[in-house]
Amino acid sequence: xxxxxxxxxxxxxxxxxxxxxxxxxxxxxxxxxxxxxxxxxxxxxxxxxxxxxxxxxxxxxxxxxxxxxxxxxxxxxxxxxxxxxxxxxxxxxxxxxxxxxxxxxx
Amino acid sequence: xxxxxxxxxxxxxxxxxxxxxxxxxxxxxxxxxxxxxxxxxxxxxxxxxxxxxxxxxxxxxxxxxxxxxxxxxxxxxxxxxxxxxxxxxxxxxxxxxxxxxxxxxxxxxxxxxxxxxxxxx
Numbered sequence: 001x002x003x004x005x006x007x008x009x010x011x012x013x014x015x016x017x018x019x020x021x022x023x024x025x026x027x028x029x030x031x032x033x034x035x036x037x038x039x040x041x042x043x044x045x046x047x048x049x050x051x052x053x054x055x056x057x058x059x060x061x062x063x064x065x066x067x068x069x070x071x072x073x074x075x076x077x078x079x080x081x082x083x084x085x086x087x088x089x090x091x092x093x094x095x096x097x098x099x100x101x102x103x104x105x106x
Numbered sequence: 107x108x109x110x111x112x113x114x115x116x117x118x119x120x121x122x123x124x125x126x127x128x129x130x131x132x133x134x135x136x137x138x139x140x141x142x143x144x145x146x147x148x149x150x151x152x153x154x155x156x157x158x159x160x161x162x163x164x165x166x167x168x169x170x171x172x173x174x175x176x177x178x179x180x181x182x183x184x185x186x187x188x189x190x191x192x193x194x195x196x197x198x199x200x201x202x203x204x205x206x207x208x209x210x211x212x213x214x215x216x217x218x219x220x221x222x223x224x225x226x227x
Binding site: 001032034036042043044045046049050055087089091094095096097098100101 | 143152153154155158168169170171204206208211212213214215217218219220
C-alpha cells in the first residue's frame with residue numbers, strides 16, 4: 001500500500017504570508033496527487049487535482065506542483081478564510097491514502 | 107450541481123452492523139465516469155478510505171484491507187444511492203463517515219455532509 005507523509009504537521013502563519021506544505025509518497029505516483037482543505041465540522045473540499053490542476057471555483061492563490069513522489073501545495077498570500085487543515089491524497093492506486101494533515105493556524 | 111445526502115443512525119452497539127446510505131442528486135450511481143466512495147475520519151486514524159463501488163458494464167467494488175472482511179458497499183439504482191455496511195463493529199470504528207464521488211478515478215470532488223457514528227453500548 002502507498003503511504004503519504006505530509007510536513008509540517010502544523011504551521012503558524014499570518015495573513016499575507018506565503019505558505020508551503022509538502023507531501024511525499026512512499027512510491028512514485030506520477031501526478032496522481034490531490035489536495036483538500038478541511039475546516040472544523042465540515043467535509044474536505046477539493047482544491048487541486050492531478051498535482052497542479054486548480055479545481056473550479058478555487059482561488060488562484062492556491063497552486064500545486066510536483067511529480068513522482070514529492071509534491072507541494074502553495075498558498076501565495078494567506079487569507080483569513082485559509083486557516084484550516086490541508087490533506088494530500090494519492091489517486092494512483094487502491095487503497096486510496098491520505099496524508100496525516102497540516103494545520104495552518106495563526 | 108451534484109449533491110450527496112447521507113443518512114443513518116449515529117449510535118451503533120458493539121458487535122452489531124453499521125449501516126449508512128448516501129443519496130445522489132445531479133448524477134447517477136450507474137455513471138460510467140464515476141466511482142462512489144466511503145471514507146471515515148477519526149483522531150486516531152485520520153482520513154481513512156474504506157472502499158468504493160462503480161459501474162463499468164457491470165458492478166465492481168474495491169475495499170481497504172483494514173476492513174475488507176467486514177465491509178460491503180452496494181448501489182441501489184432504483185433510489186440512485188449507495189450504502190455502506192460494516193459488520194462486527196467495535197469502539198475503534200467510532201468516526202465521522204463520509205460518502206464521496208470520485209470523478210474518473212482521479213479525485214474526490216463531491217462529499218456528503220458527514221455522519222458521526224459512535225460505537226457504544
